[in-house]
Amino acid sequence: AQSVTQLGSHVSVSEGALVLLRCNYSSSVPPYLFWYVQYPNQGLQLLLKYTSAATLVKGINGFEAEFKKSETSFHLTKPSAHMSDAAEYFCAVSPQYGNKLVFGAGTILRVKS
C-alpha cells in the first residue's frame, strides 16, 4: 500500500522568500511522484512529476522537487515566492504511471506582502 504525508497543513512565507513544502511517501514499489496545485474553486494542475529519470525535477512556475529515496521524500521548493503562488498544494504517489494516485492531505500556502 502507498501513502503520502505532507508536513504542515498551512505554510506562510513572505513574498520573495524561499518556499519549502514537505512530502514524505511510503511505497512498496518504485514510485511515481507528483505535485499538484489547486486554486480556489478550481481543479488540480500538475506542477511536476518524478518518473525515475533525473532525481531533481523542474516544473512549471519556477517550482522544483528532489526525489530522495533514502529519506523517502519529495519536497517541493521555489527560490522566491510570488503572491500568485498562494494556493493549496498536493503531493501524490502512484504505483502505476497515471493510475490510482494517492494524494496527501494538502498544504495551503499563504504568501505575505
Place this chain on the structure above:
Amino acid sequence: ETGVTQSPTHLIKTRGQQVTLRCSSQSGHNTVSWYQQALGQGPQFIFQYYREEENGRGNFPPRFSGLQFPNYSSELNVNALELDDSALYLCASSGVGERAGELFFGEGSRLTVL
C-alpha cells in the same frame, strides 16, 4: 485543445437519492479517472476507465459506479446517497504518447447531500 469539462458544477441531493455526474475528456485522451475530494482533504481515487473498461478501482462501495462512452466521455453514478458523499468530485483525463499518464483535471462537481 478543449480541456476537461464536468457537469453539473453544483448540485444538492437528499439522502437516499441517486446522482449522475458527467465528464468530457480532453481531446485525444482515452483514459478517464474519478476522484472524490471531501472538504479539507486530498482527492481519493474512485476508479479509472480505459477504452470503456474499468481499469482500477479504489476503496469505494459498489454503489459508486461508472461508464465510459465510445467518445471517451464518462459518467459517475452514485446510488443511495449518504451524507458523507458530500464532496467535490473530480474527473481527470490522460492520453497517449509523451505525456501519457499525466492527469488533466476538470474543475469538479460539488455535491451536497442533505
